[in-house]
Amino acid sequence: MKLNFAQLERTLGQFEARAIPDDHPVIPQLNDLFGEHTFFLDRNGLNIVEPAEAPPGRRLSRPRS
Numbered sequence: 001m002k003l004n005f006a007q008l009e010r011t012l013g014q015f016e017a018r019a020i021p022d023d024h025p026v027i028p029q030l031n032d033l034f035g036e037h038t039f040f041l042d043r044n045g046l047n048i049v050e051p052a053e054a055p056p057g058r059r060l061s062r063p064r065s
Contacts, residue, residue, distance in 0.1 A: 001037060001038075001050055001051070003038040003051070007038075011038075011040070011049050016043075017040040017042035017047055018040065018042075019038060020039040020041060034048060037049075
């Protein structure tokens, strides 16, 4: 799943990585291997992040500070 802008910003606030731009030459190969996703690179390599789903009847939320 490709992340929207808000999801991308939230993700980048949670770990140090760089999103691989959609126009990067490696994206077609990554899409062939893993499907349509937003791909990230960090010092450990490639990351694929997907939004968490809330259990039935519950909402996921961030803790308030």
